[in-house]
Amino acid sequence: MIKVTKLNKWFDDFHVLKNINLSIQKGERVVVCGPSGSGKSTLIRCMNYLEEFQEGSVAIEGKSILDSLEEIEKIRQDVGMVFQHFNLFPHLTILENLTLAPTLVRNISKDDAKTKAMEYLSKVKISSEANKYPNQISGGQKQRVAIARSLCMNPKVMLFDEPTSALDPEMVKEVLEVMTDLAKEGMTMICVTHEMGFAREVADRIIFMDHGEIIADLPPDQFFDRPDNPRLKEFLSQIL
Amino acid sequence: MRRGLDHKLVHWGKRNLFPNIAQSMISILMLIIGCGLLYLIMNWFLINAVWKGDSSACREASGACLSFIREKYLYILFGVYPREHLWRPIVGLILWIIFWFHFTKKKNWNKSLLLKFPTLFFIYYFLLSGGWGLSPVENHLWGGLPLTILLSTVGILVSYPLGILLALGRRSKSKLLSYPVVCYIELIRGVPLISILFMSSVMLPLFLPNDLNIDKLFRAQVAIILFSAAYFAEVVRGGLQSLPPGQEEAAKALGLNYLQTQMYVILPQALVQVIPPTVNTMIGMFKDTSLVIVIALFDLMGTAKSSLTDASWLGFSIEAYIFVALIYFIICFFMGRFSQQVEYEFKLSKERS
Ligand SMILES: Nc1ncnc2c1ncn2[C@@H]1O[C@H](COP(=O)(O)OP(=O)(O)OP(=O)(O)O)[C@@H](O)[C@H]1O
Numbered sequence: 236m237i238k239v240t241k242l243n244k245w246f247d248d249f250h251v252l253k254n255i256n257l258s259i260q261k262g263e264r265v266v267v268c269g270p271s272g273s274g275k276s277t278l279i280r281c282m283n284y285l286e287e288f289q290e291g292s293v294a295i296e297g298k299s300i301l302d303s304l305e306e307i308e309k310i311r312q313d314v315g316m317v318f319q320h321f322n323l324f325p326h327l328t329i330l331e332n333l334t335l336a337p338t339l340v341r342n343i344s345k346d347d348a349k350t351k352a353m354e355y356l357s358k359v360k361i362s363s364e365a366n367k368y369p370n371q372i373s374g375g376q377k378q379r380v381a382i383a384r385s386l387c388m389n390p391k392v393m394l395f396d397e398p399t400s401a402l403d404p405e406m407v408k409e410v411l412e413v414m415t416d417l418a419k420e421g422m423t424m425i426c427v428t429h430e431m432g433f434a435r436e437v438a439d440r441i442i443f444m445d446h447g448e449i450i451a452d453l454p455p456d457q458f459f460d461r462p463d464n465p466r467l468k469e470f471l472s473q474i475l
Numbered sequence: 476m477r478r479g480l481d482h483k484l485v486h487w488g489k490r491n492l493f494p495n496i497a498q499s500m501i502s503i504l505m506l507i508i509g510c511g512l513l514y515l516i517m518n519w520f521l522i523n524a525v526w527k528g529d530s531s532a533c534r535e536a537s538g539a540c541l542s543f544i545r546e547k548y549l550y551i552l553f554g555v556y557p558r559e560h561l562w563r564p565i566v567g568l569i570l571w572i573i574f575w576f577h578f579t580k581k582k583n584w585n586k587s588l589l590l591k592f593p594t595l596f597f598i599y600y601f602l603l604s605g606g607w608g609l610s611p612v613e614n615h616l617w618g619g620l621p622l623t624i625l626l627s628t629v630g631i632l633v634s635y636p637l638g639i640l641l642a643l644g645r646r647s648k649s650k651l652l653s654y655p656v657v658c659y660i661e662l663i664r665g666v667p668l669i670s671i672l673f674m675s676s677v678m679l680p681l682f683l684p685n686d687l688n689i690d691k692l693f694r695a696q697v698a699i700i701l702f703s704a705a706y707f708a709e710v711v712r713g714g715l716q717s718l719p720p721g722q723e724e725a726a727k728a729l730g731l732n733y734l735q736t737q738m739y740v741i742l743p744q745a746l747v748q749v750i751p752p753t754v755n756t757m758i759g760m761f762k763d764t765s766l767v768i769v770i771a772l773f774d775l776m777g778t779a780k781s782s783l784t785d786a787s788w789l790g791f792s793i794e795a796y797i798f799v800a801l802i803y804f805i806i807c808f809f810m811g812r813f814s815q816q817v818e819y820e821f822k823l824s825k826e827r828s
C-alpha cells in the first residue's frame with residue numbers, strides 16, 4: 236500500500252528524516268509517536284508530497300510519487316489527510332466543505348455528492364450541523380467534519396497528524412471514537428498521535444521516532460510491555 | 476416628553492462636551508469655529524450668491540457665481556460631445572447608476588455579474604462611439620464625466636483581475652515567473668502615474684512605426700491599467716499572505732490542482748480579507764484618472780479646467796473646482812459606502828477553523 240524507501244529529507248542543512256524505510260500493508264493501522272521535533276509530521280506529509288524530499292522514494296500502491304509529479308493530484312485524491320488544526324474552509328458551509336473536492340475532481344454530480352456527504356456526516360454524528368459554517372461548531376465537531384471531508388473522496392489510506400492535540404480534553408473522545416470506527420471498517424490508517432490508549436486498542440504496529448529516525452516498530456503489546464530500546468523506555472516513562 | 480428630551484440633551488452635553496474645564500474650553504472653541512465656518516459658507520454659497528446674471532454681476536457680488544455653473548455645467552459634465560447626441564452619454568451614465576444599485580444588492584452577487592459588467596461596458600462604449608445606426612462620434616470629442624467613468628470602469632475591470640494574476644505570479648515557486656513579476660510591480664510603484672502617461676503618449680509613438688497610429692485614449696487607458704494592476708497586485712498579495720498555510724495544504728491534500736485551489740479555496744477568502752484596501756485603491760484610481768489632463772484628454776477635471784479659459788467668464792475657478800469636487804466626492808462616497816457594506820456582509824469571525 237505505502238512503501239517508503241531510504242527517505243532522506245533536509246530543511247536547509249537540518250537533517251529531519253534520516254534514511255527512513257517503512258512498508259505499510261493494506262488494512263494496517265499504524266501509530267507513529269515520538270518526542271516533539273522528531274520528524275513525525277514531516278514523515279507523513281512526505282507521503283502525499285505536501286513536503287518535498289531530497290532522497291529516496293515514497294510509493295503509494297506501487298506508484299512512485301516522484302515519478303508521477305505531473306499527476307500528483309491523482310495520488311493525493313486517494314490519500315486522505317486530517318490535520319491538527321482541522322483546516323476546514325471557513326467560507327464554505329460544512330456541507331460545501333464536504334462536496335467541494337468530490338464535485339471538482341471526481342466529477343460527481345452536485346446531488347450525488349450531497350447525498351454522500353450527508354451519509355458521512357451522519358456517520359460522524361453531525362448531520363444536523365450540515366448548513367452551519369465551520370466557526371459555528373466546536374473543535375471536536377470540526378475535526379469530525381474534517382475526517383468526513385476526507386472520507387468523501389473515498390481514500391485508500393488515511394493520514395492523521397495529531398488529530399486530537401488541538402482539542403479540549405472532553406472532545407478528544409468523540410474524535411477517537413470516529414477513528415476507532417474507521418479502523419474497525421478496515422481503513423488503512425497512519426496516525427501520528429500521543430493517545431496511547433487509542434494506540435494500544437487500535438494499532439497493529441506502533442512506530443517510535445526520535446531525531447528523524449525510526450527507533451522502534453513493534454506491535455502494541457511488545458511496544459508497551461517489553462520495550463527493548465533505552466530511548467523508547469525513557470519516552471514511555473515520560474508519557475505513561 | 477419635551478422636558479425629558481431637553482433633559483437628555485443637557486445630560487448628553489454635560490457628559491460629552493463639558494465634562495471638565497479643559498474639555499469645555501476646547502468644546503467652546505470648536506463650536507465658535509464651527510459656527511463661524513458655517514456662517515462664511517452660507518454667506519458665500521447662498522446669501523451673497525449670484526443665481527442669475529452675467530459675469531459682471533458675479534464680479535460685483537461677494538458670493539458664489541452660480542450662474543457660471545448654470546452656463547457651463549453641460550460643458551464641464553460632457554465636454555465638447557456633440558450637443559445633438561448628448562442623450563447618449565446621459566443614457567450611458569443612467570445605465571451605470573442603475574447597474575450600481577443592482578450591483579450593491581447582496582442577492583445579485585453571483586456569477587452573472589461577470590457577464591453583466593462587460594455587457595454594460597460594451598453598451599456604454601457603443602453609446603459613446605456610435606455605429607450600427609447611431610452616428611459615429613470620434614473619441615477626441617468625448618469628455619467630462621463620461622470619459623472619467625469610461626477610464627475608471629475599464630481600468631478597474633481589467634486591472635483588478637490582472638492584479639490578481641500578478642499577485643499569484645509573485646507568490647509562485649517558479650523564480651522564472653516570480654522575478655519578472657516582482658520587477659514589474661516594483662518598477663511601476665516606483666514611478667508616478669503622470670510619467671507613465673507621458674511615456675505612453677509622447678515616447679511610445681517615437682518607437683512605433685509612423686503608420687501605426689494607436690489612439691491617445693487607448694494609450695492612456697493602457698497606462699492606467701498597467702499602473703493600477705501593480706497596486707491591486709500588492710493589495711491582493713496581502714490577502715493571500717493573511718491566510719493560514721493550512722488552507723492551501725488542506726485543498727492540496729484533497730487532490731485539488733493549483734487552479735482549483737486558488738479559485739475555490741484561497742482567492743474567495745483572500746479577496747474578502749482585503750476589501751477595504753481594494754476599494755481604497757479603486758477610489759484612488761478613480762481620482763487618478765484626472766491626470767490624463769496632462770496628455771490633453773478632457774475628462775471631468777480637464778473640462779472644468781478648460782471651462783475657465785472662456786474669455787467672458789474669467790476668474791471663477793473656485794466655483795468650477797467645487798463643482799467637480801462635489802461630483803468626485805459623491806462617487807467616491809458611494810464607493811466607500813459599498814466597501815463598508817461588503818465588509819459587513821462578509822464579516823468573517825476572527826476565529827479560523
Ligand atoms: N518548514 C520548516 N523549515 C525548517 N525546519 C522545519 C520546518 N518544518 C519543520 N521543521 C523542523 O523539523 C523538525 C521536525 O518537524 P516535525 O514537524 O516533523 O516534528 P514533529 O515530530 O511533528 O513534532 P511535533 O510533535 O511538535 O509536531 C523540527 O525540529 C522542526 O523544527
Ligand SMILES: [Mg+2]
Binds near residue numbers: 275276277396397
Ligand atoms: Mg507534528
